[in-house]
Amino acid sequence: MNLLKTILSTSVFAIASVALHAQLPAKVESFPVRDVRLTASPFKHAEDMDIRYLLGIDPDRLLAPYLKEAGLSPKAENYTNWENTGLDGHIGGHYLSALSYMYAATGNKEIKARLDYMISELKRCQDAAGDGYLCGVPNGRKMWKEIEEGNIRASGFGLNDRWVPLYNIHKIYAGLRDATLQTDSREAKEMLVKLTDWMIRLVSKLSDEQIQDMLRSEHGGLNETFADVAAITGNKRYLKLAHQFSHHTVLQPLLRQEDKLTGMHANTQIPKVIGFKRIADLEGNRDWSEAARYFWETVVNHRSITIGGNSVREHFHPADDFSSMLTSEQGPETCNTYNMLRLTKMLYETSADVHFMDYYERALYNHILSTQDPVQGGFVYFTPMRAGHYRVYSQPQTSFWCCVGSGMENHARYGEMIYGHKDNNLYVNLFIPSTLRWGDTQIEQQTAFPDEEGSTLVISPEKGKKEFTLLFRIPEWTKPEALRLSVNGKRQNVRVKEGYVSLNRTWSKGDKVRLELPMHLRAIALPDGSANYSILYGPIVLAARLGKQNQDGMFADDSRGGHIAAGPRLPLQ
Known part of the structure; x- marks a missing residue:
């Protein structure tokens, strides 16, 4: 799906x-x-x-x-x-x-x-x-x-x-x-x-x-x-x-x-x-x-x-x-x-x-x-x-x-919060396919998230090697005990601290870091405590298409209220 x-x-x-x-x-x-x-x-x-x-x-x-x-x-x-x-x-x-x-x-x-x-x-x-x-x-x-x-x-x-x-x-x-x-x-x-x-x-x-x-x-x-x-x-x-x-x-x-x-x-x-x-x-x-x-x-x-x-x-x-x-x-x-x-x-x-x-x-x-x-x-x-x-x-x-x-x-503006840095630390906060230029190091993120439950980073220091700490954000929607982290196919110990799993090493050109983030279904109620719920898979709120009929004015004209979906409303029950 x-x-x-x-x-x-x-x-x-x-x-x-x-x-x-x-x-x-x-x-x-x-x-x-x-x-x-x-x-x-x-x-x-x-x-x-x-x-x-x-x-x-x-x-x-x-x-x-x-x-x-x-x-x-x-x-x-x-x-x-x-x-x-x-x-x-x-x-x-x-x-x-x-x-x-x-x-x-x-x-x-x-x-x-x-x-x-x-x-x-x-x-x-x-x-x-x-x-x-x-x-x-x-x-x-x-x-x-x-x-x-x-x-x-x-x-x-x-x-x-x-x-x-x-x-x-x-x-x-x-x-x-x-x-x-x-x-x-x-x-x-x-x-x-x-x-x-x-x-x-x-x-x-x-x-x-x-x-x-x-x-x-x-x-x-x-x-x-x-x-x-x-x-x-x-x-x-x-x-x-x-x-x-x-x-x-x-x-x-x-x-x-x-x-x-x-x-x-x-x-x-x-x-x-x-x-x-x-x-x-x-x-x-x-x-x-x-x-x-x-x-x-x-x-x-x-x-x-x-x-x-x-x-x-x-x-x-x-x-x-x-x-x-x-x-x-x-x-x-x-x-x-x-x-x-x-x-x-x-x-x-x-x-x-x-x-x-x-x-x-x-x-x-x-x-x-x-x-x-x-x-x-x-x-x-x-x-x-x-x-x-x-x-x-x-x-x-x-x-x-x-x-x-x-x-x-x-x-x-999609690129501005995928990564972060401080001193010698590199943070990966969002799982969006992209490349990052960080000084003399290039980072490539390869993922089909959220259709893929994880992401891979390819690290390429220009000078062949570079030491720094890599920190992956561990989202609230996954279970830390189910995480899998590997470098070049070798399993790594995982320890989550303050919402991040960190890995410090001297990186070589072409090193691949793989983080697997299992997702699961969950239901979240409205904040008012009423019996109304959204169903999520990982961070994604699930929805279903119910047809395309009666979508009046779906592409707006220049009328004052043209931004409002004013067509017929389906019964809630």
Whole structure:
């Protein structure tokens, strides 16, 4: 049985280490995606499909909102859907991030040419603005001037009569950040710093209370990107800005380890917590780091289902009642899991706790990988948990939801958590066919997991021999006593410590390490204690196809609700 078919229908160079404060030390460092190349597997297929999707988009239509705001003539009209109804420009920022990751992950020259074009056109917009401003919010200048003067009218999805402009501008901040870190673009770095300086001037006359009032409006992960600018430049004033954009309505209950999430818009909160963790790591702030960990544990252990997703109709439902999850066609949102994986990565790196990787694996295989159609391409907004229902996939010329933006990025980032390293230790965390370049050593992982219950590493030091410790993650779904580990066919003693089995030796070119990981069936109940279960084999949540009839709008048009699978719903009994 091909298990994956049943579910399918951080940087090129490290952020500069800055002595802003005593930083939280990384216990495991993930490899930048440029050091990892995927080989034949469903993950590689998803990466290839994503390249096709990225190249199928007209960059001039994504750039149109930015050119209009800069007073320049657009070369094409805006795309439709969310891109011309108030959230104009948000996909342009995601697109920049996706191109940056994809070029780093593959070296694809067409992707690099598209990235260079995007940066050059965005730079033209910023230069025309003259003050560092770069955004696609329609008639944004008038709105930003009101905010600068203290005239703030905020609501959950609005700010001064615009659709979440802070969320919108965060996407271009993040895009420039990713272009800086993934591709070493000096132009992107200069643009990022100029845009951040513009924001400092914008809020310079506002009180902390006024800024907190403004943050009632969804604002993405602005605190994270400003902290990243602080790390990139070594300038403390950007860390001050990151603090100013940290929403205390969300932070304070987390510091007290109180779950106040019920009813809140889920993906509004997750990026804020990513920012809390990023600031904590730069400052060595263990209280904020623990707040982020508490949020993660609350969401993963009490508010998520087995595929790794959370929320119904975009909001956190009561933790003790998952009934809406089982009946709604608007189940877990892809953006939420995208951001939960980003938070998971950060928490794992400063703890080396394998429980983070167990969640990461399950969410990656069962949610993220499955949100791209493997034949036609396209990305999913909602994954209904309602039995027998279906999902809607985006199309390159019609669909510009938030989950299209994060979806473009998802399938370019598969390489970033397969392996990790610290000092002379190499960690193997995910069983995905790939090659790794680690200094002067190449590692090739050969596996058909999860159809194969194990994985083989081929180790090839350039200089013939190299001594290091190899650590395999032992997943929570296997039985340690059933493990089998061998080197060049010779059985090795197995001892599991802190979730890893380790092997230290001087490795020779062509050494083969084989780890066998027996899988078994198990049932996992919903967190609310109700008599509802998922059946898993290893990390894979099993599912069955129930036919293809009445899947209305399975490939979305450009209507406002085109991302919702609104066709007939089968009876639950």
